Structure formats: structure tokens, C-alpha cells
Amino acid sequence: MHAMNIISANNLACPIDKLALTKRAGCYQCDNGHSFDIAKQGYVNLLPVQYKRSKDPGDSKAMVQARTRFLDAGFYQAVADDLSSLIIKNIPAIKSSCILDAGCGEGYYLNQVINATQKLNNENDIAFAGIDISKHAIIAASKRNKQASWIVGTNSQPPFLKQSIDLVFCIFGFHSFSGFMDILKPGGKVILVEPSANHLQELKAIIYAEPAMDKSKKPPATTNNYSLIESHTLQFQINLETNMQILDLLSMTPHLFRASHQGKANIETMDSLTLTADMIFRVFEYQP
Numbered sequence: 364m365h366a367m368n369i370i371s372a373n374n375l376a377c378p379i380d381k382l383a384l385t386k387r388a389g390c391y392q393c394d395n396g397h398s399f400d401i402a403k404q405g406y407v408n409l410l411p412v413q414y415k416r417s418k419d420p421g422d423s424k425a426m427v428q429a430r431t432r433f434l435d436a437g438f439y440q441a442v443a444d445d446l447s448s449l450i451i452k453n454i455p456a457i458k459s460s461c462i463l464d465a466g467c468g469e470g471y472y473l474n475q476v477i478n479a480t481q482k483l484n485n486e487n488d489i490a491f492a493g494i495d496i497s498k499h500a501i502i503a504a505s506k507r508n509k510q511a512s513w514i515v516g517t518n519s520q521p522p523f524l525k526q527s528i529d530l531v532f533c534i535f536g537f538h539s540f541s542g543f544m545d546i547l548k549p550g551g552k553v554i555l556v557e558p559s560a561n562h563l564q565e566l567k568a569i570i571y572a573e574p575a576m577d578k579s580k581k582p583p584a585t586t587n588n589y590s591l592i593e594s595h596t597l598q599f600q601i602n603l604e605t606n607m608q609i610l611d612l613l614s615m616t617p618h619l620f621r622a623s624h625q626g627k628a629n630i631e632t633m634d635s636l637t638l639t640a641d642m643i644f645r646v647f648e649y650q651p
């Protein structure tokens with residue numbers, strides 16, 4: 364039995380001129396002399412100031428910590444399991460490949476994908492990279508898993524070489540089909556996991572004055588270069604048993620910012636809540 368060989372990503376691109384980055388002592392450098400320090404936690408920040416829409420973009424430290432507590436309690440284990448098997452099904456049978464978690468947050472899913480993949484009987488090399496626009500998320504991710512390459516960056520201009528990614532996945536994230544097009548190999552896959560119609564409907568009923576306030580998501584707008592090759596839904600129940608778990612879940616979702624004042628006040632007083640999880644998994648194939 365030969366386990367899959369996990370390597371670090373060697374396909375990083377300079378976010379300024381897209382030239383290949385070479386790893387040197389303590390930093391990554393391109394041939395134009397742009398240099399990006401490797402942080403003590405092991406990640407690299409490839410988000411140039413001009414791409415930042417705010418001083419501290421993406422999820423805050425408090426949101427990252429809430430997500431970690433919620434995910435580590437196992438409420439979304441079924442999502443991680445479903446995702447891992449979908450990814451294993453879609454890993455190309457080639458000597459060397461690269462899988463990217465785009466908008467990886469604090470690394471819960473990529474860590475599980477790596478652990479599941481590692482058990483495969485397969486002699487190929489595989490690199491796993493996670494990017495997120497939030498520095499706080501990437502710091503947490505680099506503590507969670509030491510085998511992945513963690514990068515602060517944006518999905519709309521992902522800092523990888525052209526045609527160097529085999530599979531990109533995006534869980535409840537800010538996907539960018541045009542950004543992914545710049546880095547996917549022909550035949551490369553995109554896996555999206557997004558909330559479906561009944562997702563957290565009991566929570567929405569509590570926090571919105573009118574349920575219609577939360578417009579349910581339209582299917583993703585894809586370009587002609589992508590074809591949908593598989594889609595399925597996943598439903599399960601979540602039993603939250605403390606007020607902290609309820610607040611943690613709320614701070615992981617966009618509902619935190621959209622909830623009514625009264626809705627938030629109602630949530631503050633609740634100690635338990637049973638919720639429906641309803642998600643849709645989609646696999647797309649890219650052809651240039």
C-alpha cells in the first residue's frame with residue numbers, strides 16, 4: 364500500500380505581474396524582484412494593497428473563532444464527508460495535481476479533505492492550497508493543518524500560475540468563475556457547496572420580520588466555459604443546545620448583518636434550537 368504523497372504548492376504566481384514565485388529563505392520571489400515574506404505560522408500573504416477593499420478584509424477574528432467552535436463541535440461533519448468523497452471521485456489520475464480551497468476560512472474542510480485523501484492507495488503527488496481574503500482565517504488555518512499551503516489572497520485574482528489547478532472547491536464562499544478560469548487546467552473541476560431553499564429556515568423565521576427579506580440565492584451564473592456535470596442536495600438536522608452555539612452559527616452566516624433588531628433580541632434569549640440544514644453540491648467542468 365502506497366499512500367498519496369502530499370507536496371507543497373509549487374505553482375504560486377506573483378499577484379502583481381503573474382510571474383512564477385520561487386521559494387527562498389523566508390520568502391517567495393518573482394523574477395521582477397517582488398518579494399513576499401513567509402509568516403512565522405507558515406502562510407504567505409499574496410494580497411496586494413490595491414486589491415483590498417478595506418484595511419482588514421474578509422471575516423474578522425471573532426467570526427473566525429465562532430466558526431471554529433461551531434465546526435469543531437461536528438455540526439457540519441456530514442458536509443465534510445460528502446465533500447471529501449466528491450473530491451476523491453474527481454482527483455485526476457495523473458502524477459502530480461493541485462487542489463485549491465477558495466475562500467477556505469479557518470481550514471476545517473481542507474483539513475478533512477487532506478486526511479481523507481491521505482488514506483488513498485495511490486502513488487501520485489498532490490498539493491493542497493487554501494486561500495482566503497481574511498488574514499485571521501489563514502492564521503487559524505495554518506495552525507489547523509501543516510501539510511497544506513495557506514495563502515492570503517482573493518478568489519477573483521487567485522495567485523496561481525495559469526492552467527496549474529486541477530480542482531477548486533468553494534464552500535459557502537465568494538466564488539469567482541472568471542478568477543477560477545485563469546488558473547484551472549482544461550478539464551479542471553469546480554465544486555460549489557451552497558445553501559439551498561430550506562437551509563436554516565427556522566433561524567430565518569426568528570430573525571427576519573418578513574421571511575421574504577432573505578432572498579433565496581439564484582443558481583450561480585456560469586460562463587459558457589463551464590458545464591454542470593453533477594449536482595445533488597444534502598439535508599440533515601442540527602440540534603443546537605446552548606445559546607453560544609446559536610450565536611456562533613449566526614455569526615458564521617450573512618444573517619448576522621441582515622437580522623432585524625427584534626430578531627437579534629429574540630436569539631439572545633434562546634438556549635436551544637433545532638434547525639434544518641439544506642445544501643446543494645454542484646460539480647462543473649471547465650474547458651477553455
Ligand SMILES: C[S@@+](CC[C@H](N)C(=O)[O-])C[C@H]1O[C@@H](n2cnc3c(N)ncnc32)[C@H](O)[C@@H]1O
Pocket residue numbers: 420421422430465466467468469470471472494495496497500516517518519533534535536537615616
Ligand atoms: C462563509 S465563510 C466560509 C468559510 C469556509 N469555506 C467554511 O465554510 O468554513 C466565507 C469566507 O470567504 C472569505 N472571503 C470573502 N471574500 C473573499 C474573496 N474575495 N476571496 C477569498 N475569500 C473571500 C471570508 O473571509 C470567509 O472566510
Ligand SMILES: [Zn+2]
Pocket residue numbers: 377378379380381382393394395396397
Ligand atoms: Zn512580481
